[in-house]
Amino acid sequence: MSNSNRPSRNILITGGAGFIGSNFTHHWCERYPNDRVVVLDALTYAGNAATLADLEIKPEFCLVEGNICDRGLVDTLLRDEAIDTVAHFAAESHVDRSILGPDAFVQTNVIGTFTLLEAFRHYYPTLTNAGKSGLFLHVSTDEVYGSLEPDDPAFSETTPYAPNSPYSASKASSDHFARAYFHTYGLPTIITNCSNNYGPYHFPEKLVPLVCLNILLGKPLPIYGDGLNVRDWLFVRDHCRALDTVIHTGKPGETYNVGGNNEVANIDLVKMLCALMDELAPNLPTRPSESLITYVQDRAGHDRRYAIDATKIKTELGWEPSVTVEEGLRQTVEWYLANESWWKPLLSADYQKYYDRVYQVAH
Numbered sequence: 243m244s245n246s247n248r249p250s251r252n253i254l255i256t257g258g259a260g261f262i263g264s265n266f267t268h269h270w271c272e273r274y275p276n277d278r279v280v281v282l283d284a285l286t287y288a289g290n291a292a293t294l295a296d297l298e299i300k301p302e303f304c305l306v307e308g309n310i311c312d313r314g315l316v317d318t319l320l321r322d323e324a325i326d327t328v329a330h331f332a333a334e335s336h337v338d339r340s341i342l343g344p345d346a347f348v349q350t351n352v353i354g355t356f357t358l359l360e361a362f363r364h365y366y367p368t369l370t371n372a373g374k375s376g377l378f379l380h381v382s383t384d385e386v387y388g389s390l391e392p393d394d395p396a397f398s399e400t401t402p403y404a405p406n407s408p409y410s411a412s413k414a415s416s417d418h419f420a421r422a423y424f425h426t427y428g429l430p431t432i433i434t435n436c437s438n439n440y441g442p443y444h445f446p447e448k449l450v451p452l453v454c455l456n457i458l459l460g461k462p463l464p465i466y467g468d469g470l471n472v473r474d475w476l477f478v479r480d481h482c483r484a485l486d487t488v489i490h491t492g493k494p495g496e497t498y499n500v501g502g503n504n505e506v507a508n509i510d511l512v513k514m515l516c517a518l519m520d521e522l523a524p525n526l527p528t529r530p531s532e533s534l535i536t537y538v539q540d541r542a543g544h545d546r547r548y549a550i551d552a553t554k555i556k557t558e559l560g561w562e563p564s565v566t567v568e569e570g571l572r573q574t575v576e577w578y579l580a581n582e583s584w585w586k587p588l589l590s591a592d593y594q595k596y597y598d599r600v601y602q603v604a605h
């Protein structure tokens with residue numbers, strides 16, 4: 243369907259001030275300028291209103307600061323904004339933080355998702371009675387499938403769930419609720435399970451931005467364990483295209499795996515980032531950047547390998563990634579070099595406290 247004869251939507255984007263949610267919000271506002279776009283975000287440490295500041299002038303856009311666990315607020319937004327599409331990104335998303343303190347993960351990822359589903363279930367008849375259809379897209383992760391051995395086949399949509407961290411256990415739980423609401427109540431939910439994203443607006447705690455910023459700051463590049471854990475890297479803008487495709491052509495009740503076809507061992511990824519930094523920021527004091535690589539204590543319960551089999555979304559919906567990891571990392575490094583004003587304020591005293599705790603920096 244071309245954009246011009248597509249009926250406009252009223253979309254609620256939860257977690258739209260976070261990494262993937264903000265990239266998705268920008269994608270949606272550019273591609274569908276006539277849609278009503280409401281972002282609901284609690285602006286936790288990972289949420290950043292500045293990321294969406296350029297959209298504030300658009301009358302079709304609004305950012306609501308609030309919690310997805312607040313049922314009254316969610317009910318009001320669904321009703322007053324006549325929402326037909328929920329794109330649910332809001333979550334506690336960092337594995338290391340889930341090891342230090344799992345409570346917030348249960349609260350937001352499990353109770354928050356349940357609250358949204360309950361609100362949408364009670365609101366949904368308003369849509370159907372008005373002859374409209376609706377959709378609840380639940381954005382999830384490949385981590386729910388557990389860990390692969392080197393020769394195991396990649397995760398498919400039928401791989402049994404086997405979450406290993408408090409983060410992935412909370413996401414698995416929320417996936418089960420989204421699935422159950424389709425089967426029990428006929429609510430049109432779709433689940434996507436995606437591999438590791440990277441790109442602009444990524445909070446500094448995650449591996450890719452952490453390495454870029456530590457090189458700029460001349461700090462050690464911490465590699466957990468032997469550095470041979472493998473992740474399947476996907477450029478965030480390709481992920482946003484995949485979610486757009488799923489919203490428009492996905493089948494309610496289905497799950498779609500989304501991956502980058504880019505399996506890379508952590509140490510190799512870090513060396514690629516070092517080489518890019520040496521090329522694109524040649525005047526940094528510590529060169530070569532690889533000399534900053536430091537092996538540190540492994541993450542507890544560290545999953546060895548993730549890999550996504552994205553055959554279903556390719557054959558059924560026609561989506562596939564367009565950006566190689568080499569191109570995507572180059573664009574990402576260029577973005578961090580050009581956007582110090584975005585990332586510098588994030589390196590707060592609170593963040594430093596978290597950093598020192600995870601990396602056991604002595605004082």
Ligand code: NAD
Nearest residue numbers: 257259260261262284285286288289309310332333335439
């Ligand atoms: P993020 O941590 O960057 O952003 C999360 C956002 O949710 C933040 O803006 C935060 O303020 C908001 N939020 C947190 N708790 C909230 C609450 N209770 N109410 C309202 N808003 C709240 O996360 P991300 O990396 O952008 O991930 C987005 C989604 O995608 C998550 O559900 C995550 O599980 C999933 N996912 C992430 C990746 C990845 O590589 N980053 C891969 C696969 C799936």
Ligand code: DAU
Nearest residue numbers: 335336337383384385437438447448449464465466471508
């Ligand atoms: O697979 C999808 C998941 O990808 C998402 O569900 C999560 O929300 C997202 O955070 C990400 O999880 P990871 O744990 O894979 O991402 P992270 O960037 O934290 O780590 C990537 C790999 O790098 C992992 O094997 C751990 C390792 N690592 C990470 C950090 C922060 C290091 O070796 N050193 C580090 O300092």
